[in-house]
Amino acid sequence: MHLIFVMIGVLLYSSISRTIFDTPLLWVVEVSQFMMAAYYLLGGxxxxQLDSHVRMDLFYSNWSPKRKAGTDAFTSIFLVFYLVILxxxxxxxxxxxxEYGQKNYSSWAPPLAPIKIIMTFxxxxxxxxxxxxxxxDLAKARGETL
Incomplete structure (x- = not known):
């Protein structure tokens, strides 16, 4: 959660470097993109876990807890399938x-293995x-307690 502050610092440093010192930095955009990818993939x-993700709440809020849990269990099957493929x-x-030391196609050309490892994790x-x-959710839909 503190990674957002590091990203803000990098972007602020870039802005100051470009406006005050008139030296644009090549690496800032890619570093901030890598940090943002790590931020949302590790935070998912x-x-x-905190049940703080967004739901379409048009009908869901009016359902009973058992029906909510059953629906969540059903949709979790699709999520698990998607995540396995991903x-x-x-x-x-x-x-x-x-294996091949892949680098990004840019003038800075950073190695991509570290961010891909973080994304996979x-x-x-x-x-x-x-x-x-x-x-x-399956246990809750069946009326069991964990």
Missing amino acids: AYSM LIGAISSTAYAI GIFLMLLQAVATFFK
Whole structure:
């Protein structure tokens, strides 16, 4: 959660460097993009754990807790499927980046392996949390307590 402050510092440093010292920095945009990707991918599982993600609340708020849990368990199946496919692609992409020393196509040309490792780890954590949430919702839909 504190990574956002680091990103703000990097962007502020870039702004000061460009306006006061008249020296634009090549690396700032990519570093801030990498930080933002790490921020939301690592924060996804945490927001799911806190149940603070956004829902379409048109009908959902009027349902009973058992029906909400059943609906959440059902939709979690699709989320787990999506995350498994995403994780397979992330592992493949990370292995490629490590094996061939993949770099970004820019004038700064940073290595992509570190951010791909972080992204893969974030997707894995999200998958673990989605599976845990599925079983929690399934138990609640069946009227059981954990």
